[in-house]
Amino acid sequence: MTISSLRPTGLGIREVSERTGLSVDTLRWYEKEGLLPPMPRGGDGRRVYPERMVEFVELVVALRRTGLSVADTRSFVELADEGAASHGRRMALLERQREDIHEQQRRLAADLAAVDTKITHYRELIAAGLDCDGLPVDETTAVRQRRTA
Amino acid sequence: MTISSLRPTGLGIREVSERTGLSVDTLRWYEKEGLLPPMPRGGDGRRVYPERMVEFVELVVALRRTGLSVADTRSFVELADEGAASHGRRMALLERQREDIHEQQRRLAADLAAVDTKITHYRELIAAGLDCDGLPVDETTAVRQRRTA
């Protein structure tokens, strides 16, 4: 019977990796770089992740994935160190990130529209058997024009 | 009176840079890497961009910005070389990219929801003067908790 079996609340780094999608190396690198707080260690020096840490890691992943830089993510995590006193500042940081995400959504929608317009354009040319200048293509080309692979 | 003044249809690299938002260096690099077709040159060896090329560059920008890799963008541009015969394949590539953008939109919306949830959480804790464990904070902390900068 081991210590860890007496403490079912702690997770190994591998388990956290599987639950969050971050590689084991990345979890360690994030901790070293301050994107995750220093983790408590078991008697053998291994990281023991509290169960609730998974949720925190997932927030960090969401922030990174939405483009928050490593530096700003570190700031957020440093604020978390301060406890309740930093709630307002953490909220403000997240609100800035929210605006950034809104901006990304607008850009993405605009780029999607551009791609869709082009797709429609190709579809029409293929249906009509025309080239980019609106001139009819020959039969050999028309056959190729319809190929999608 | 120069040649270029007799051909108002051609654009200089700087002008294309300003219209598309790509740096001059990036325009040249894209061409070298096949993300843009080889441009015709003026008598002095400088690139002359046809007016309609701006539209094409903007499509490339949209593709890159939505995460299409350099390699896949190159494939798209190589297909464009083939003319009308590659319309179907170009359309298919854009359709795959469209699906990818949809996926990005879903992820972005999910990550936004996570951030919003956290913001709401902080807002509630601040309003109630509680810490992360739901315990009341002291007055000094409460004041700091409300600070946003």
Added chain:
DNA sequence: CTAGGCGCTGGAGCGCACTCCAGCGCAAGC
């Protein structure tokens, strides 16, 4: 005639965010 502005090429350099070892320790199972 020369100085400034723009552009050209080839190649080196850079920033970011990981990713991948080498070499080690500990603990459990056979």
Added chain:
DNA sequence: GCTTGCGCTGGAGTGCGCTCCAGCGCCTAG
């Protein structure tokens, strides 16, 4: 008591996508 598995550290390496020269040429204006 040896192998297997997991984890540790420090540090080097990687991939992507630009970005930044140095050194040059060609116009045009003064």
